[in-house]
Amino acid sequence: MLMEPRSGALNSALNFPDLLNVRDLGGYPTTDGAYTRSRSLLRADDLVQLRAAGLRALADYGVRTVLDLRWPQDCETAWTKRRTRE
Secondary structure, eight states: OOOOOOTTTTSOEEOOTTOSOEEEOTTOBOTTSOBOOTTSOEEESOGGGOOHHHHHHHHHHTOOOOOOOSOHHHHHHHHHHHHHHO
């Protein structure tokens, strides 16, 4: 049984404190004709920007695992910027 895409699937911007660009990737078609499940995969900008309220908001949304797909040097640069900001 194929699931129909959720309404607004391709315009799924979310609002989390301290993040500028977070999207739910639910509703996109898969190669087998189904659709990705809503609230199962998010993509976001730099999570190192998050403070306590943003971390709580992600946890409340159901985020349990984070995969950082940046290059190692990009991660280090981001953490260095965060440390100098605090």
